[in-house]
Amino acid sequence: MERQGTGRPLAALAGAQFTVVLSTSVVNVALPQISAGAGLTEGGTAWVVNAYGLVFGALLLLGGRAADLLGPRRVLAAGLAVFAAASVAAGLADGPWLLIGSRAVQGAGAAAAAPAALALLVRLFPPGARRARALGLWGAVSGAGGAAGVLLGGVLTEAFGWRWIFHACALGAALVLGATLRSVPADPPRGTDRPPADLFGALTSATAVLALVYGLGAARGSGWTSPAVLGPLATAALLAVLFRHSQLRHPAPLLPPTLIRRGPVGPANLLMALLGAVWVGLFYFLPLLQQQVLGAGPLAAGLAQLPLAAANMAGAALAPRVTRALGPHGAPAAALLLQAAGLLWLALLAAPGTTLAALTAPTVLIGLGLGAAFVRLTGAAVDGVRPEHTGVAGGLVNTTRQLGGAVGLALLVSFASGAGTPAGTHRTAFLLAAALAATAAALTPLLARRTTTRTREGATP
Structure with a gap:
């Protein structure tokens, strides 16, 4: 009876992880068609991938902390809704900026959904054999999402055109959102005595990750001594120092040092x-x-x-x-x-x-x-x-x-x-x-x- 009670929530959470992983690989095989259809330059084509990855990586920590403060089910549902809306916008994009901007918003939605789904899994399955099995499914779904993205991207592009890659992502996110709202237990009511938000920590951590990933990406084409590389890396290092200092002083830090x-x-x-x-x-x-x-x-x-x-x-x-x-x-x-x-x-x-x-x-x-x-x-x-x-x-x-x-x-x-x-x-x-x-x-x-x-x-x- 206990397994039946957690089976559907686990399926919904695994679906959220599958959707996030799928979206990272589904566009790769269709980049030439996307570039031609949206009028992208060679550099713009790379940003179809980079915009998602940069925002996703930069906001993951903030998404996880939001799940702790606001409730993981609420944040998961909001992340999936944002992801679905951004996917629709990407599929309808008629120019480079709307497409790249939509991919960035997709990354923001995924950054909220991924840690919230994992937090819900940890809460639903206490330490032991059942959590181990749930994490095994979680890992299997992650592997399946990467492979499915490559195959689904190729099939949809060949059969219906590249826009259907994003429409399929929107449909998948909507289905997972519905399953989440139906099967995952609601968050407890939020108390009125909530700690102050760590806005400085959120800003410095997100910007540091953006600068680091951007600088490392530039190093692959410009070399490690290029100002386009050294500038972002130095900025990332400075922001990391400021972030650590702020976490030691804030009453409710974004990343608790004891963690x-x-x-x-x-x-x-x-x-x-x-x-x-x-x-x-x-x-x-x-x-x-x-x-x-x-x-x-x-x-x-x-x-x-x-x-x-x-x-x-x-x-x-x-x-x-x-x-x-x-x-x-x-x-x-x-x-x-x-x-x-x-x-x-x-x-x-x-x-x-x-x-x-x-x-x-x-x-x-x-x-x-x-x-x-x-x-x-x-x-x-x-x-x-x-x-x-x-x-x-x-x-x-x-x-x-x-x-x-x-x-x-x-x-x-x-x-x-x-x-x-x-x-x-x-x-x-x-x-x-x-x-x-x-x-x-x-x-x-x-x-x-x-x-x-x-x-x-x-x-x-």
């Missing part, structure tokens, strides 16, 4: 940043390897990634069993080492003459490790967090994954681009990604040490 000092939350976010670097780097370089080195077309390259997506889903679904077998800290270490082995294997295959089929085995290894590590680190990042901080904890773990991906991709591109040949570039990138995964595996004992310290001191986050 990352107690329990496994801090180490889990560090490891999630490294996982994000491996994740984003893989999905950037793998399609390029398939097309630039192995000579595959876009459709063949997309289909060749389906085993990776399926393995990602399987790894997420199996994560609870792996955790029971290896322990809460041995499981992520094994998953990260599995990724490192698969990436080393990919590096050996990065040469002309390799077939797409030969990539299946290493990408399956990577996918299994990626799914299991994602689930376990997400669980550790919210483990033992106070109920009033579950939203910001969800926003934080999503933010560190986004920032880790941005930093990792910039570094991988920078170091790998000096390899000379396309095959050498990809080989270097996969070797560096393997080193990052192995480093993360070596750091997993931090999870155990922090947990032990918390238990010994009798503190509760």
Whole structure:
């Protein structure tokens, strides 16, 4: 009876996560058609992707804190409504600015929905086997959303035109919104004695993330010594210092300093940043390897990634069993080492003459490790967090994954681009990604040490 009571809410929350992940990949395959249809320049085409990613990453922390203060169900519903409206506007856009602006608003809606949905999942499923299974489904849905985005984008563009990519996103968000309102328990009434909003913290954190991600993106094309790179990075560093100072002084900070000092939350976010670097780097370089080195077309390259997506889903679904077998800290270490082995294997295959089929085995290894590590680190990042901080904890773990991906991709591109040949570039990138995964595996004992310290001191986050 208890499972039936939480089955529908879990499906709605998983649907919200699926929608958010889908929207990050659904446009990639249709960028040429979108560019031609909306009259975009080459630089404008990149902003169809960047506008969403920048705003999403910058507002995740604020979205999580809003869920804690206003109620996660309210914030999830509002985020889905904003996302759906922005998707409709993007599908109707007749010029570059409306399209890019709509994508930015989509990112804002997703930044509210993602941490609120995770906060609701944590509240509905207390620590234990049931939460582990729920997080396994959460991770599987994340893997499915990325693969579905590539396939759905191609099918809709071919059959109906690129505008239907955004109309489909709007329809999906509307359906999830309806399911959320019907099945997810309402938030308790808000008290009148609410803490003051941390407006300065919200402004500095969002602007720092925007500046950091923008500067790292510019580094891939301009080089690390360019003013277009150094200026945003210096701004991000200054704003980060101001943000930290403000969090120590505000009575209700956006990111409570005690949140990352107690329990496994801090180490889990560090490891999630490294996982994000491996994740984003893989999905950037793998399609390029398939097309630039192995000579595959876009459709063949997309289909060749389906085993990776399926393995990602399987790894997420199996994560609870792996955790029971290896322990809460041995499981992520094994998953990260599995990724490192698969990436080393990919590096050996990065040469002309390799077939797409030969990539299946290493990408399956990577996918299994990626799914299991994602689930376990997400669980550790919210483990033992106070109920009033579950939203910001969800926003934080999503933010560190986004920032880790941005930093990792910039570094991988920078170091790998000096390899000379396309095959050498990809080989270097996969070797560096393997080193990052192995480093993360070596750091997993931090999870155990922090947990032990918390238990010994009798503190509760």
